[in-house]
Amino acid sequence: MQARPNSLAGGIRLNDFASAFLLSLLVATTATTLMLPLGLWASYRLGVGGPFPGRWLVEVFITLPLVLPPTVVGYALLLIFGRGTAFGRILQDDFGIRLLFTWPGAAIAAGVMALPLFVRTGAAALASVDTELIEVGRTLGASEARLFFSVLIPLSFRGLLAAFTLAFARALGEFGATLMVAGSIPGRTQTLPLALYAAVQSGDDGLALRYALTLTLVALVLISLVGLWSGRIASARGER
Amino acid sequence: MGGAGVRETGIRVYNRPMEEEILVSAASSLTDAFREIGKRFARENGGVPVRFNFGSSGALARQILAGAPADVFASASLQEMDDLEKAERISPKTKQVFATNTLALITPPKSSLADFAGLKAGSIRRVALSNPDTVPSGRYAREALTRFGLWDIVRAKAVFGENVRQTMTYVINGDADAGIVFATDSRSARSKVREVKRTQPGLDHKVPVYPAAVVTGSAKPEVAHRFVEFLLYQEPQRILYELGFGLPR
Structure with a gap:
């Protein structure tokens, strides 16, 4: 049997670059999937829900990670999930859930940081749906849930897709909160941005450059997709 | 690699390394030596992959204190090892000094x-x-x-x-x-x-001593212990010596 220092993909031998890349995709995908239900709910309440008690509180809490230094978010998650709090101890001792220094922990950190980007774009996309259509649905007796899934989501799908892509990009690039919650353990929690930092720290410029170019390339692709999708919304609205 | 391959990887990232490989959290100054020693260890132990997390001994010790899933801790100083021993995060029986530096x-x-x-x-x-x-x-x-x-x-x-x-x-x-x-x-x-x-170690400053030990709660304590003991074998000691480390005795 052969030594496999980087056995991320089991039988396939992976170098540090490939394992950081795949881990990043895994973390970002999990992060955006995790935040999606909360993100959709918040987008709905803030975009078309109208005024409700405590609206500003939801708005503030959802937007907070966008404004706070990521290290504050990371530290908060560290306190919540670490052994220092009763919640963290219960999570670990009674449920056996360890989140610190694991990739699911990294995904939660990235998800929290990605949430505001999704909600801001998502709420705008839902708000752009013609309110008359919603009213018509309502007079025809459709439930709020039915309206949401059969009218709102299909009509704002491209906008929501743009929101999802932005959130994915944010999750992919997350550094500070992820570092604090998940450490930077090669092959386990070291995502591309963390691997880039580690490469710079150890003076490996060739590797650092490859990481940086990869992240830039992925960001360019994602932004182009966002532009394509939100552009079509704009032109569709303009034709009306 | 196709989409299915990536999804499969996703599952394995979580499970497989836990079962198969050991994670050695080691002082950055050990980077070159441990990469080499890790290869030898894998070769002599049926291909058990060794993954390294290199960083400052202080940062690594804090990670382990907070519950990082390391199997072995190799520090560039006794102080961090003592901190972990007091917190019962390493197994004192397995502690071993394997190199010195200046x-x-x-x-x-x-x-x-x-x-x-x-x-x-x-x-x-x-x-x-x-x-x-x-x-x-x-x-x-x-x-x-x-x-x-x-x-x-x-x-x-x-x-x-x-x-x-x-x-x-x-x-x-x-x-x-x-x-x-x-x-x-x-x-x-x-x-x-x-x-x-x-500098002259022992005169200008304390002798930089490198201890290694198995981390409490390691999922693979036997393999981890074998790695710690392996550090004192002839071949790893030769590698350390050739890279300029002092030997423990």
């Missing part, structure tokens, strides 16, 4: 610095040191500079690296006019830096 004063290739006292000169504007609070090489450097009566002057010019490799990178890139790193790090970069002088 410090070196280094500069970029074109420099005329002659000794530690030269750090006082105005031409030396920035001195790269490791952060003495979390990095053993920085702690030993502070101890030596204090003994030489230079600490206050050098501290005012210091740029602090978060691990010894980062400290060395500052000097290699010429961002610092001088730096203090482990002699083994200086040796590994001897084509890029000029070594001015070495």
